[in-house]
Amino acid sequence: MNDVIEIPKMLVIYCTFKCDLSCAHCYTESGPDVEDATVKPEHVKELVDELAGHGLTEVVLEGGEPTLFPDLMEQILEICESHDIKVLVRTNGSWVQDPSRLDPIRRHKNARLELTISQFLGNDDRVIAITDALGDLSERTSIVAYDISGSGMPLGELEKVTGKFQVATAQTYRFGRAVKLPVHQAPRSLIDLPVCRVLGATMTLFPDSTVWACDGFMVRQLQKKRAYSTPLYLGTLGTDSFEDCMDRLRSNLILKLIRTIGHFGVAELAGITIEGHGPKFRRSINLPIMGQHGHKQPASGFEHICEACASIMSSETELQRLQGDPASRARAVDEVERAWELRQRLFTLATA
Ligand SMILES: C[S@@+](CC[C@H](N)C(=O)[O-])C[C@H]1O[C@@H](n2cnc3c(N)ncnc32)[C@H](O)[C@@H]1O
């Protein structure tokens, strides 16, 4: 039962929410007018040093636009390199005006780029200028485009522009500024699979030094609202130690429930209604989370579950009742144990 929560293998760092663009679909609501705060290198070092000893495999630099702060990137890349940890930097390509902003990435071979081009769709010249400016970094760059048309992007067309780069497309989630998009541009993402492989297996650090148990779209909203009573909040570095954050993670009944009986199991147990849900999505054992049993690396991607998770995490009263009432709590603990045992038996059978 203690194994239900993994020590995070992926650390996501929101370096800043400053951005030189302000995309209409941005879930972090970043832009030129937000505060200048950046993540503190000493906090990055604290987390990376601690997690590296427990098998941290990847750090993701998010934002805002991380390349606006090359000195900060340099420091973070160095910390990660000292532990031989790979770093993925998500970027919007605005450095095309000043490619020296990418110098830290050029210097650190443990870093690669994920370039988003959704915001330049239809502006082929800009996309070509950006991919040309990558130079030798193109070998360490992948391209992603979010489907803000909602109708599926013509990948073939995009790749005609991006040339040798393959373009991965992904769906736009209705968080942050994207909630204002018409539904055909950002359809509700409920829900293909009642599975989340991220919660409780990744850790996120924000510029305000807070640490959270998810790197998903919804956690930014919670951080913005300073929703410290949610099960996803683990602590604030400077005040709390890494061990305090880990204690909150390990003893977290709601996260254990989500990782065993799934979001819909938790909703049912706590009496939470997930808006837009029919009976099709009932409780299920969260089998695809193999975690401790071989699939050490949490798969990236959220399996379309974040919107359901947001409903659960904002149902404070129900979650408090579930954890505070002795009978409900005992039942929840029992559910986790039974589901975990069953999952282990199934896993043994599947891998025999
Ligand atoms: C928040 S941005 C930060 C990094 C950088 N500024 C960029 O745009 O690549 C990280 C990634 O999230 C994507 N993104 C932003 N809003 C989204 C949403 N509502 N749903 C899905 N992806 C989104 C961006 O397109 C980008 O690929």
Ligand code: SF4
């Ligand atoms: S999606 Fe990226 S580029 Fe666009 S506003 Fe958000 S952080 Fe900036």
